[in-house]
Every structure is written in C-alpha cells, then in structure tokens.
Amino acid sequence: MRTAAGLTALALALGAAARNQAAPKADTGSGLAAFETVRKVFQHPRCQNCHIPGDAPLQFDDGRTHGQNVKRGPDGQGAAGLPCATCHQSRNPPASYGANMPPGAPNWHLPPARTPMVFIALTPGQLCATIKDPARTGGKDLPAMLDHVANDQLVGWGWDPGAGRAPVPVPRAELTAAFRTWMDAGAPCPTR
C-alpha cells in the first residue's frame, strides 16, 4: 500500500530527477542496487553516529552513546555552553597527539533537532523515504543531497576519520556515482 507521503516523496524525486535529465538513464533494478551502496554508507558508524533520533550522538565504531553527556542542542551545534567545537576542531588533531583524540572537520555538527535526518535503525525502505523527504533532510532535495554526499567537508571526514575509527568502506567517488545512479533510476525505494 502506498501512503500519501510516499507518493509526494516520489513525485518530488521524479521532479528533481527531471530537472537534471530528460529521462531516467537507469532502470529500477540497478537503481535499487545503487541504493544498497548508499544505504551501506549512510548506515555506517561514520555517518549514522550523528544521524540519530533523540538528543544524544553516538561515537566510535560500536556506536556507543557519546561520552560526557554530549547533546545535539536545538541547532545541531551542541548544547548551550558545550558546542561541538569545544573539542572538535576543523580538522583531525595531528597524529602526534595520540589515539582516541576528538576528531575534527569543518563545521562539526549534527543535523538540527527540527530535521534530524535520522539514518540509524531504519529499514532500507524507511531510510530511502527519509532521504527523499525534504521535511526530514533540512530542506535538501535529491540534488542537494547529492551535493552533500559528493562535496560536504564534514561528510568527507568519513573517509579520513583519524586513528582508531574505520573509514567509510566505499570510496567517495563510488558512493557519489551510486547516489547518482539511484537518482537517475527515479530514486526507487526498497519495499522493506
């Protein structure tokens, strides 16, 4: 059964795709396969640790609750008086600082509480719907999401997370290509 929200999302997605190219260049099957690559990355600890419901980010590869009672804060920049930037600078600390240092990247933050863009603990279908819903992505349509995936510097940290953290397992170019393939196929969503 298709919900009204699902229809809207699909329509938006098609609209977005239509702005880029005249017709889908890929079929639904390859689109779904490409989405699996996207899902694998989005639900990797490097991404999903901050794409969380609630107010408490996660950390490390096992996705434990971030220590020190760290909170998202209303705008995703951390709690009043403890912004993310207290510990997370605009780049990883030098290797000479040792293991388990707070990592860094430009504009270290979480999605804002209003549009938390939750990735964690979703089925592939739910994740797909989330990505396609600007109400949950902070107003990002699919091309904007593609840009986020391809160019955002904080997202890019996922491939250079510093010592003690696994990088995103798929090269960024491959992820970007997969995201594009999925978009080009009309951004189909898995059924479960």
Added chain:
Amino acid sequence: MSASGIDRRTFLRASAQAAGGLTIAFYAGPLPLRAQEGAPAAAARPLPDPNAFLRIAADGTVTVVLAHSEMGQGMWTGLVMLLAEELDLDWSKLKVEHAPVAAAYAHPFFGIQMTGGSTSIASEFDRYRQVGAMARTLLIQAASQKWNVPAADCRALKGEVVAAARHAGYGELAAAAAALPRPTQVTLAPPSSWTVIGTPHKRLDSAAKVTGRADFGMDVHFPGLHTALVARSPYFGGKVKRFDGAAALKVRGVKAVVQVPSGIAVVAENFWAAKLGRAALDVEWDPGDGGTIDTTEMARSYRALAAQPGGVKAKAAGDPVAAMKTASKVVEAEYDLPYLAHAPMEPLNCTVRITADKCEIWTGTQLQTVDQGPAAQITGLRPEQVEIHTQFLGGGFGRRATPTSDFVREGTREDDIHGGYYRPQYFHKVKVGLDAKGAPVAWQHTLVGQSFLIGTPFEGMVKNGVDPTAVEGVFDSAYLADVPNHLVEHHAPKSPVTTLWWRSVGHSHSGFVMETLMDELAKAAGQDPLAYRRARLAKHPRHLGALELAAAKAGWGTPLPRGRFHGLAVHESFNSYVAQVAEVSVDRGAIRVHRVVCAIDCGTAVNPAGVVAQLESAVVFGLSAALHGEITLRQGRVQQSNFHDYRPLRLHEMPVVEVHIVPSTERPSGVGEPGVPPVAPAVANAVFAATGQRLRRLPLRLA
C-alpha cells in the same frame, strides 16, 4: 647509552625512581585503626614549639603553618580553625602555608611528616589549639606588661589584645611576646565556650583556586627548568632490554635521553617536546614475570586460593566449623573486587632543583619525611639537605603517599592509569551460619589480595603477620564481635603489580562485602535490612546512631516514587561511623543513583561545612568505583589508559547527596575516607531491592 646534554646539577624535573631501602619507624600502631589509642595523652607530651606553627608579623599578619598537606580535604581551613579557637584572629590578616620538612611537623600519631589515614584533624586537635593558646598567653602577657594591667583583665579579640579601653594589635605585641618565656602549660577552652570549632567555616583556599592562582606541583616554573618524561615498562617489573634515543633527540626541544632506574627519561625544554620525544623513543622491553598477568585469571586463582587453608589468621574465636553444622541456615557468598586507580585530577609530578649542598623539591606529597630518603639517595645528600616545598595537591586519595616516592617524575594521565600503586584486586569467600532467629552464630571469612605493607617500608604496620590494611572492616567489624564462632583469614599472594592505599584502604572492599552480605543475611532471616542491622548492632551505639539518623532522614520504609528503591549500609572506619541510604532506579540494565542520604558520627565535627563536603566527595568517589571503576590487565598490559575508559562519575550522573552529622562530644575522628565504604553496598542493596539480583562484584553490572 647516555646522551646527556644537560648537567645533572641544572634544573630538572626529576626522572629517577629510587630504590627502597628506607624503613619507617612508626610511632604508633596500625595507621588507620585505633591510632589514637597508641598515642600518648596530650597532657603527657611537651607543648609544641609555637614558632613552628605560627608567625605574627609586625603589620599584624598572622601566618599559620600547616603540618599537613592540603589535598582537597580542607586542612587549609580546619587546622586554622583549631588554632583560631584559642587565638581569636582577624581573618582578613591571615595567611596559610604548608610547612617545610622538619621534625617539628611530625604527625602526632605517626611520628613522621605525612598526611593520611583521615587523621589530620584527629591528630592535631590538641597541638594546633595549644599553639593558639600559647600565642594568646604570650601576647596577653606582653600587653599586660606594656600597659601594666593584670593579665586577667586582658583578652585576645579579632587580632588584638584588649583591656578596657586599651587595645594593641598582635603585630605590635609580637616582638615583646616572643621575648617572653614560653608557657609550660596552657588551658584549652572547654567545648561549652567554643566559638570556632563546630561552626561551619567556608574554605580559605577558594579564591586562589577559582582564579588559577593556586600553585599545584605542576605549576612550578623558573628559568632553566626542564621537563622529563619517563618511558616506563608497559609490564609491571619489566626492564629495558635495548633502546635507541636517536629519533627522540631529533625532536625539537629535546635535550637529553637518559636511562634511569624506572626506564628511559627524555629531558626537554617543555612538556610537549618531552612527550613527542618519548613517543619517538625506540625501546625494547623485557617483560619479566609481569608479561603474562591477566586479572581474570588472577580472580580465578584467588578463588582457588580462598578455598585453601593456610591463610594468616587475622581473628579467630570458638569453633566456626562445628557451629556451622548446627546452624539453621547457611549463607555462602563470594566477592570479586578489581584493581582501582586513584586517578587524581593532577597527574603525578615533581619539580627538583639540585645545587651543591641542597636538593629542593616542589611537589604535592602526602609523605614529606619518606620522600626525603630517595631524593637523598639519588643526590648523595643527607636527607635533611632535601628541602620539600609542598604545593597544593591536585587530589591525593592515597596516591601521593608511596613508600618508594614513585611519583618523582612528570607524568601524563596514561602514565598515571598505567602506573600501578592500585587498590589491590581482592576476593572474599564468606560462609555464615544463622540460628533459628536469624542471628549469625558461625562466620568463616577468607580474603585473598596483595599486601602493600609486607616487604615495603611500611612493614612495621604488620602485627603478628596480619596486615591490618588488608582485613580491616572485617576482623574488627562490630558484626563479627558478637558472633561466638568466627575465623578471618588472609592470603596475600605476590604480584609485580604495585598496590597501595586507596581512599578508605581495606574498607574500600570490606565495606562492600560486609554490608551487601548483611543484606543477604537479613533476607535469609526474613527480616527488614534496617531491623536486622539494628539487632546486630544493639551493643554498638555509634553505629546505631548513624544508622538511625540516615534511615530517618531518608524515610526508610516509607513509599518511594514508582521505580525507585532504597538500599542501606553502615560502616565504621577511621574511628568514624557512616550510614548511607541510596535511592536507585534501574532502567534497561542501567543503574541510576538519584539520592544518597548520609549520616556520620565523626566525634566533634570541627568544621561541619568541611565534613559535609567530604561526605559529598566520598559518595562521588565511591560511586565512581561502584558504577565504573576497574583496572584490568591482559597479557601483562593495563587495558585502561585515560578518563574515557577509566571513568570517574560525571555531573549528569551525580545524585543529590544529603549529609547529616550525629551530634557528639567525642574527640574528632576521621572524615575524608569513612564516607567511601558504604556507598557501593548501599547502591548494590538498592539494586537488589529493584531487581532481585544480588551483585557481588564491582563495578556493579546487571545480568
């Protein structure tokens, strides 16, 4: 290799670790037990030299010199209060400082200059008052002669001596007073006229500490000072097999790489250069016997050892084996307690300046007299040529009282967590037989854990082979005293892992064992935990006083909010009695402590504000260990390294702590430590009430 680029007699944050070889002749008996009994009555002692403890400048500034170190416990305030009870001060003209090392500052109970055993106020209760009274007597005498009025008409008031309309500041009278013969006896104010003792006083070191002006050991700087970090064996007892310092010497700011008894020291212009230099060292270690240590395996072997005879008998009465056979009910339980690090906020450190005839040391230490020994040995000076400038201690908890002065080095947090001198890992095996009414009639108790007295300079504290710091809280327990048949034994296995007193020492594990066990016995007897303890402690009024006060203030037995549960514990240590009621909830396996109500009988509470603060502190220290604290080793390596995996309690985990003081006219007893032992059992007992799970190991983990 000795790439010494720096003269030994230049300034150096010292790196060397001394061999032991020093024996401490203790004045009295076992440190934390009945210290007061071993000390002669105050009246039998000569009066102290007031000049050692008090200076009065011409401008009226009064400087009080502390024989004990300020490590958070409030001696900076408490000792001054004792003196001020006899010599009324103008507090705006007060200065406080740590004493140099000298015989005059020997601990009244223990005979060496030191801070520990929750004895600072207890041991100085007379001396600092006597100093105040002597000064008052002399100042009044000086005024009396100056004005030619009877001394009886003069009194000391807020920094002045006054007689009718006349008044003169202490500063104006100091020179004349100093020339007078010292009184050979003084009369101390009776409790009924105390105006300072028993009145809450705010801390005197707050302003310096909140503005960053307070100097800790780490804050000492002078031109030419170098910083040394020591690469130490990652295995306890390990040795350097081979090292190459070439890469370290290439690090900017590194001046020298030197092999020292504790490892390889990297000497540099500043801490950061030393840290980078140390990281660049190429060292191969010979792990020695310590290379295979595994704490899980240790716990297994301790358990096996506990089942063996042959432990040192710490206390015995009757025939527990026979009595056990006739018991109506038998409760058996085994307890596992981990190694714990003290982890004071200020990493261990020490600054040294060596000249031809003097070794000056700046550090936060609990054991000045002991520290002189290794420093003298290293420098070839006499101990009295070693001057120690005691700085504020950024936390002590026992860690800054090592028999080998091991802290003589700069350190990182990782050095601290890996550095040993832990609260020993322990195993307790207990079997208790109850009669038909639920009263214990037979008690067999075997403890297994390292001794940090046997084979160390503190061996003198071992009595008849019994290490009191191992079995305290069990062999001297009020519960055991009334059990006609009992046996307490201690096995002290050896290990290369170094161990030490950790805030509340043996009580830190025995308190947990005894008070969770008491809950278990109450359950077996079908009785309420409070009622059961009342019956057991009927002949122990001070235990009962604390217990009843805490229970009443916490509302024991009255309904709690849904999902909340109470647990209680009462324990005597350092001659004080503390009861605590913890209010706890359990949510998906997570233990949350909401409120801890404490009652303490510490005799006369000299500074009630300080007593309250110490109890709050003890609750946090105990909870940190109960909920998170654990040092484990695998293949000889400590698995924790910093505050992310050796977790002290944080603000958001902080329960509301309420402290109530049992009114008492007894002499003061310990305050800094006695609040620690009851926390873990009170929480564990509440967890049992909440879940039915009886947790017998720390840290507390629900199944």
Added chain:
Amino acid sequence: MDVPEDMPLLWVLRDVLSLTGTKFGCGMAQCGACTVHIGDGPVRSCVLPVSAVGDRAVTTIEGLSAGAVHPVQQAWIDEDVVQCGYCQPGQVMAAAALLKAKAQPTDADIDAALSANLCRCGTYQRIRAAVHRAAGQTGGRS
C-alpha cells in the same frame, strides 16, 4: 612566539607563557581542566594546535575578569565549591561560557554543558548550585 605549530595551546600557555592557571588533566579532551575561551566559546586547549588559534582572542582563567572577581568565581566561593581545586579553573571557564550562551540555565542545561568537565573530588552538586547562583537564580540547589 617561536613554537612548533602543532604544539597544543595548553602547553604554549603553561610552558611558554607561564600561564599555569589552565590545567593539564588528560590531554585528550576528556576532563575539561584545560578549558579556555576562544571568542565566547569554550575550547579544550589540550587538543588544539596553537596554529589553529589564528588571530582569534584567547581568554584564560587569568583573564576571565580583569582585576575583579567574575560572578562565576564569586558564586564558586559563596557555594564553597572547591576541594583540591585542580579542575576548578576549567569548571569556572566552562560555566562562564554556559552563562554567556544561556543566561538562565536549567539543571538539564547545566548537566549538558558541564558533564564534560571532570571533578575527582566530586564537587558536582555544588557546581550546579553555584551556576544557578551566578545566574542570579535562587533555590537552584538541586
């Protein structure tokens, strides 16, 4: 100032400038003893390369309030917060940053802002009360 650009700000402050009010506790942003302000925001100086400061203004505990006692420091004194005191410069700096960001914090705000500062002496209950006091809130003791 001639220091390596990777040197943490903390050690530049302590060992080069002899500003020792800022403390070293962990070296990995776990304890907050090294907290300074850069602009209005709190920063853990132990993990900040000095080169990353750029031309931004750094305020340490020594400069929190020129000559006078900052309201947070006064509240700390009034609530008798300190024990060993080693963590307290960092606690004070963190609390001052919280009050700049939120003038009337709740207990939850205080827990969210200050749980990243460790105190081994366990002065947390008084820290909560002192933050409320510094904010001019009465009956704040939780």
